[in-house]
Amino acid sequence: MDKQLVDGFLACVREAGGVVRAQWNDSKQITFKGRIDLVTQTDLAVERLLLSGLPGLLPGSTVLAEESHASLDPGDLAWIVDPVDGTTNYAHGLPMVAVSVALWKAGRVEMGAVYLPMLEELFWAVRGQGAFLNGAPIAVSREGTMQAALIATGFPYSFHTEVDRICERLRRVLLASQGIRRMGSAAIDLAYTACGRFEGYYETGLKPWDTAAGWLLVEEAGGRVSALNGGYALGEHMIVATNGAIHEDLLALLHLEGTADSIP
DSSP, X not given: OOHHHHHHHHHHXXXXXXXXXXXXXXXXXXXXXXXXXXXXXXXXXXXXXXHHHSGGGSTTXXXXXXXXXXXXXXXXXXXXXXXXETHHHXXXXXXXXXXXXXXXXXXEEXXXXXXXXXXXXXXXXXXXXXXXXTTEEOOOOOOOOGGGOXXXXXXXXXXXXXXXXXXXXXXHHHHXXXXXXXXXXXXXXXXXXXXXXXXXXXXXXXXXXXXXXXXXXXXXXXOEEEOSSSBOOTTOSEEEEEOSTTHHHHHHHHOOTTOOSSOO
């Protein structure tokens, strides 16, 4: 990957995070896309900045962004953008929020960044070149047993349609692991899995902008990403990301009798 492109990309992501910091203490202007699905003025401001800045970095590229998308198909060359992943956290003053941006090219993620502006943590990866946190290389955990594994998860906005399955999986993983964390941001969960803070992460009901950048982070840090049944595809109903060593054990816990990896 061209260094000028990488540098420009990271500068754009940092600038987007600066908008989050600048508006952190502002009164939140909240509207609802669903019963518990929020959007704020900051989501919109960050997205406008990225819509303006990203296409100029790579001629012919488009942007698939959470708040302005017309389709979930990124096409052949697109920036996939979640302007504020963890909007509910942001609205409540919790610092676990991230700007997540990935470059999608010819059917796969080639570059991604997850920036936590309130914690000053910038995770990024380029395919074939490793993953980094604030410039230092990162790697997944080496822990090989579920009993000692810390697992992250999240709950989809449509949780009411699959609450029994969510609770059963939560019960299984909680009993088998060292513990479960719920950060409220898929991008952060994936970044923290990539750097070894979590051994694994799973969630259902996510969109391309939730997972694209973090997916590459985990793989470039030496981890494994899949769906419940087979390889992970952008927009798959369930994502399972681990350090690789506990992957099969986690999949076994998540695999419920008669349950397919598809939207119910």
